[in-house]
Amino acid sequence: MNRFLKISALLIVTASFWSFPFLSSGQNVESNNPFGFVWDEDRKDPLPSSPPGPEKKPKGLLDLFNQFKDDSQPELENITESEIESDTSAVLESKSMVQVPQSIPKKDYDAADFDDPFYRVRGFQGNTEKVLQPGTTLDGVQFQNYGDSEKFIERFYRESGFSIDKIFGKIKYLEKRGGCYTCHQGIEEISSNHKFSCVRCHGGNRRARSLPKAHKGLVSNPSSMENAPRFCGKCHDNHVKKIGRSSMATAKRIINITRFGWGAQPEDEMPHSLYPGEQEQPYPPTGEEHAVDGFLKTKCLRCHLDAPGPHRPGDYRATGCSACHMVYTNDGISLSHDRAIQALQNNNKKQNRFKRKFASKSLSNRRGYPLLHKFTTAIPSTQCEHCHNNNGVGEEYEGLFAKPSRPRSTPKSISDEKPVLYGKEHEFLVPDIHREKGMHCIDCHIGDEMKPEIEPEALRSAVQIRCTDCHGTPSKKPEGLLLIESDAKTKQLLKKANLNPNLRKKIRAGDTVLVNSNFSPMMHIKQAKDQWVLYSKVTGKKHIIPLLKNIEPSVAHQIPKHIDEMECSACHARWSAGEWGMHLIREKTFAPEKWKNWNLSDPDLQEQLEGNETEGMINWLTAKSRPNNIEGDRVPGYWWSVFAETGWSDLIMGKNNRGKYSILKPRYQYFITDQSSPLGLPTKRAEPPLTLEGGPGLIWTSYSPHTIRKTVRSCESCHQNRLSAGLGDPLRQSIENATSFMDELRFNNGVLPRFQLKQGVTQIGEPLQTALPNEEIRFLNAEEINALQETTDSYRAYRFLNLRELSFPRLLSRHEFPYDRRHRAQENIMGQPPLQxxxxxxxxxxxxxxxxxxxxxxxxxxxxxxxxxxxxxxxxxxxxxxxxxxxxxxxxxxxxxxxxxxxxxxxxxxxxxxxxxxxxxxxxxxx
Known part of the structure; x- marks a missing residue:
């Protein structure tokens, strides 16, 4: 009781003390408020104070700062009555907020309209001048370049583009003891839906007390194509069957297009498949093999769902279901709490895995490990790019262009220190706008594409998504599907969507979700009032989709044929990786002295050039990833591949199987040199193969570059452009008669000197190279070529309107194309560029x-x-x-x-x- 009285007395004294200097009787509140304001407790804005006494004249703004310590007033000059406003107080009392006018829309483009595509290379450096160095082009144009580029390149290669909490959600660590946890304590629970014991999926003996006995019968990857039916198929039999029919597993397009181009099979033959179904043949074929089969086994078939990735940066991956659902980083380093994995990583020699000297030994390096021992449906783009690289859609999406195999320009000691990804160095170009906005592959390509209910016919692509599915057309908005709560399919779709940690509770019954061109629901895109909203499956970020119907159409979109008869990527793809003329040299014996100074990217040839020579090349159909290396059967002979030319600016037009104008891309233009005869003499000298139909084995397919940008290529990139029309470079000689070209090919096993790799058709529309699938994909015909080359009044009018829309007045007044007078004068000053x-x-x-x-x-x-x-x-x-x-x-x-x-x-x-x-x-x- 005494203690309570003491505390009460202390509180009373303290309260009296604090109230004395601030709330003493007779104190004027306004004396401590020189600005004349008091604060209302119920609102945040100040209110004018109400002092007692007669009303005073309002003070001006300067009076707030002119506070005098005494009552003295400043001396005032004599001011006439006419210089003083008649009613100053009225003006001050009636003062109102000034309405700010709307900003005038810009008519010209400036640097602020373009995002820096190298923000990841630049890092978090706020002042770009510290990382940029000046330079000058050959014609005198100044530019800024990154200084120590190798550090920035390595940082770019390391960055995964995702956060762990977003792709995995809640992570549970198993801190149990005994059994498997004796060594693997701390390992992550693989999924909240897979609360099984270790041996349920991996086999082995958890009761054994020694490592050999515990690992007897162990299956390290129960989700591989070989093991999935036995393990995953117990619960996911339908998924296992569908993935076995996907093009990623069967490799049908790779096998059959290549064999057709080499003349090993006709186009209408029953297709070969690694996992054949009805009306399909098993691969490899029985009986005597064609030369192309050795090429496929040692080169092309390194990329299918059951092939292990080389142990080098960018290629670390698992096989089967885990190839997608078990995430690996580019460096193959694991952050798992599993004590066994961490012990193995800590015992390994610390080295920079992104250097070429490490990547060149990818068949003898130690294996990499998954980021965590955990499945996910939020699959990041880097996981897809472990397979989809090689100057394809994956590298294009990131803005990477792989440099071709060429003799090294620097000593080996310097070249070995350069950072590489997928065994290659890269040029850095502008990435896809969707990547720049933070979207990932699975935000467009849903699971029904990878595991379709109905397999695509023949050799057609399984891609379902189209640009118009999300963005609509100038006259039509995207189509949607209303999720009805009582519908059983709705419950199934919602259950599937909730497996993704970034979609939980974002899509509900009653929402309208978008459907793609194959009428497959895209459960991460829903309609919100008059907008369509995409929630990224990997980041959870909300993206408002711009709709063409809500945007004022540009001049190009006002041309009906552009909208109705062209793929969007034909104009909106800023660049595309082109590889022209694949020279294949087949040798019987290994001759390192010829190739030791080349920057090759083939993992097997890299390994052997480093001194680890073996007989023949590895057969990737039999390859298995081991803890310390990659093992597999060997195929006699050696295949060296070099592209005659590479680039990203030349895009050739054609028509695809949808009847729309699109980009065509060589896949591939084969020129074979065979040195594998017993005497070592060439039996073939840079010969293009012939198909069984008698056509050239120079294969083209339709292609959609993943380099989409809002700013499109110029009209002249197609119109008045012989190269884009498939006629070849106008500065080179070209083929005018297809008959003479085919005669030279069939009777002399060569091409005419006038032939160009980028010429696919003659002026009169005769094809010189082969587009596949035949009768579905083709080059432009004579009528279309002439229409592109003509400058009609309609084209001139649209071009004028387009240039005026872009605010390019100098281009409107030019006399020559593509050089204006200023550029020509600058070239004359700088002189000719050096010859290459x-x-x-x-x-x-x-x-x-x-x-x-x-x-x-x-x-x-x-x-x-x-x-x-x-x-x-x-x-x-x-x-x-x-x-x-x-x-x-x-x-x-x-x-x-x-x-x-x-x-x-x-x-x-x-x-x-x-x-x-x-x-x-x-x-x-x-x-």
């Missing part, structure tokens, strides 16, 4: 050689005359085929170079090899 050596394959010496190009003599007077009379000179008709050799154009193929390395210029009247054109000889295009 051309790379040719010398069959006699079985190696690539460099040939210095020469510039042909050009009569400038004729060009000046042509420029001065370009408006009045009539168009010249195409010269006869016999006169083609008289042009000063470039020859791309010349087999004489194969005979003698020292002979750089033939002694005949033929043209020099690959001269770079003089800028003055560029053809004039009418704007």
């Amino acid at each position: 050596d051309d790379l040719y394959y010398n069959v006699e010496k079985n190696q690539f050689v460099k040939v210095a190009p020469e510039i042909p003599a050009v009569d400038n007077s004729q060009i000046q005359e042509k420029v001065s009379h370009r408006e009045t000179a009539p168009q010249e008709s195409a010269p006869p085929q016999g006169e083609i050799g008289k042009k000063n154009n470039i020859i791309e193929f010349l087999y004489d170079i194969f005979q003698d390395v020292e002979t750089q210029q033939p002694e005949t009247d033929e043209l020099p090899l690959e001269p770079l054109p003089n800028h003055e000889s560029l053809p004039i295009f009418e704007p």
